[in-house]
Amino acid sequence: xxxIPGCEMAEPLIAKMKSRYPSFSKGQKRIAAYITQHxxxxxxxxxxxxxxxxxxxxxxxVRFAAELGYSGYPELQKQLRESVKSRLTSIQRMEVAxxxxxxxxxxxxxxxxxxxxxxxxREQISREAFSASVDALNQAKCIYIIGLRSSAAxxxxxxxxxxxxxxxxxxxxxxxxxxVFDQIYRIQAEDVCVAISFPRYSRQTINALRFAADRGxxxxxxxxxxxxxxxxxATHLLTARSNMVSFVDSLTAPLxxxxxxxxxxARRRQADVYQNLQAxxxxxxxxxxxxxxxxxxx
Numbered sequence: 001x002x003x004i005p006g007c008e009m010a011e012p013l014i015a016k017m018k019s020r021y022p023s024f025s026k027g028q029k030r031i032a033a034y035i036t037q038h039x040x041x042x043x044x045x046x047x048x049x050x051x052x053x054x055x056x057x058x059x060x061x062v063r064f065a066a067e068l069g070y071s072g073y074p075e076l077q078k079q080l081r082e083s084v085k086s087r088l089t090s091i092q093r094m095e096v097a098x099x100x101x102x103x104x105x106x107x108x109x110x111x112x113x114x115x116x117x118x119x120x121x122r123e124q125i126s127r128e129a130f131s132a133s134v135d136a137l138n139q140a141k142c143i144y145i146i147g148l149r150s151s152a153a154x155x156x157x158x159x160x161x162x163x164x165x166x167x168x169x170x171x172x173x174x175x176x177x178x179x180v181f182d183q184i185y186r187i188q189a190e191d192v193c194v195a196i197s198f199p200r201y202s203r204q205t206i207n208a209l210r211f212a213a214d215r216g217x218x219x220x221x222x223x224x225x226x227x228x229x230x231x232x233x234a235t236h237l238l239t240a241r242s243n244m245v246s247f248v249d250s251l252t253a254p255l256x257x258x259x260x261x262x263x264x265x266a267r268r269r270q271a272d273v274y275q276n277l278q279a280x281x282x283x284x285x286x287x288x289x290x291x292x293x294x295x296x297x298x
Contacts, residue, residue, distance in 0.1 A: 013079045016068050027056040028064045035080065043080040047073040082227050114252040117241040121253040124239065133220045133236040134264045137166070140192040140218070144184055146172040147196035148205050154196050154222075154254055161262045164280070165273050172208070180208045189216035196222045198242045198249050201229050209233040222254060 017032045024032060034054045035042045042050055047061040054061070065076040137143060143166055147155025159171035172183045187193060193212040197205045206229050212219055213233040221234035224242050231237055238261070240254040266273045284290055 013068070013076070020068065024064075024067070025060075027054075027060045028067065030054045030056060031061060031064050039080065043077065045077075082225060110250070113243055114250055117243055117250060117253040118256050121240045121257060124241075125257065126237070126239075129236045129238055130261070130264070133238060133261065134268060136192050136218045136220060136236060137162075137194075137261075137265050138268050140166070141190035142168040142170060142187070142192075144170045144172060144187055144191060144193045144212070144217075145196075146180070146184070146193065146205055146208050148174065148202040150249070150251070151196040151198060151202070151205070154251060154258060155194075157255070158194065158196075158258050158262065162265070164276055165262070165266055165269055174204070180204050181211065184208060184212065187212050187215050187217045192218045192220060194220045194222070195230060195233075196254070197228070197230055198224050198251065198254065206230065206233075222257065 014036060017036070021029065021032060031050065031054045034050070038053075045053070047065075048058040051058045051061045062073050065073045068076060070076040070079070143162060145155050145159045145162065147153075147158075155171060159169055162169045170183065172180060174180050174183065184193070191212075193209065195205055195209050195212075201223075209219055209221065209230060210233055213235075218235045219233050220236045220238065221228070221230040222238045222240065223230045225231075225239055226237065228239075238257060240257045242249040242251060242253060
């Protein structure tokens with residue numbers, strides 16, 4: 001059987017192209033070859049742009065998508081993006097982002113992308129999974145929160161506010177694989193593990209989730225899609241869209257979703273939260289934790 005040049009990725013789209021490659025026309029073979037050899041760029045190209053670099057017409061690209069069983073090129077592109085986004089290196093991410101932004105204003109591009117990702121997250125989030133996550137948190141004996149590397153900021157933010165709501169919240173702070181297990185080895189069936197990870201996914205977070213799931217703990221996973229490696233271990237899966245602006249992913253939509261999760265959890269435990277905040281306000285006042293407004297104006 002004729003092989004697609006350079007095909008090394010065992011992804012659904014690549015597998016489809018490989019199985020049907022002998023029946024492709026010459027133009028379709030050029031498209032398949034380009035996608036396989038330059039998947040990092042092809043994933044973010046329009047049908048017209050892909051056709052241009054492959055030396056075929058835009059309509060050939062559209063027919064190619066249909067040949068593979070997709071409803072259109074946007075569906076094929078979505079599949080390709082899901083397949084490759086966790087594979088891109090930081091350098092590849094920057095190259096792709098620069099190509100996409102081009103001569104456009106970076107500020108506008110970034111802010112409009114964030115708006116779109118929040119909108120998409122709102123439309124696609126499972127209300128059932130969200131409500132079940134809140135229920136699980138409010139019934140948990142202990143709550144463990146893990147988010148490493150770029151997700152560490154989200155984990156820290158969540159832990160800060162969860163500490164105002166719940167009595168036993170453990171933020172997993174670590175720099176090595178062994179330290180993860182040092183901090184979560186007590187996790188049990190009555191506990192909840194909140195795990196946060198986005199491309200490029202943290203292997204340590206995945207291993208920690210596997211351990212938590214094996215111990216019978218409830219896992220609330222916040223990630224970018226149902227294809228995320230966190231998904232198989234999730235009791236409740238919360239998805240928030242993320243996309244590249246430069247060599248990093250925007251975490252605006254995940255942060256917005258966490259805001260909603262914290263607010264919903266607090267509403268369910270309103271009396272306890274009010275009591276906690278009342279006590280803390282006294283402590284903050286006594287030890288002058290916050291700058292007073294009248295002092296700011298002097």
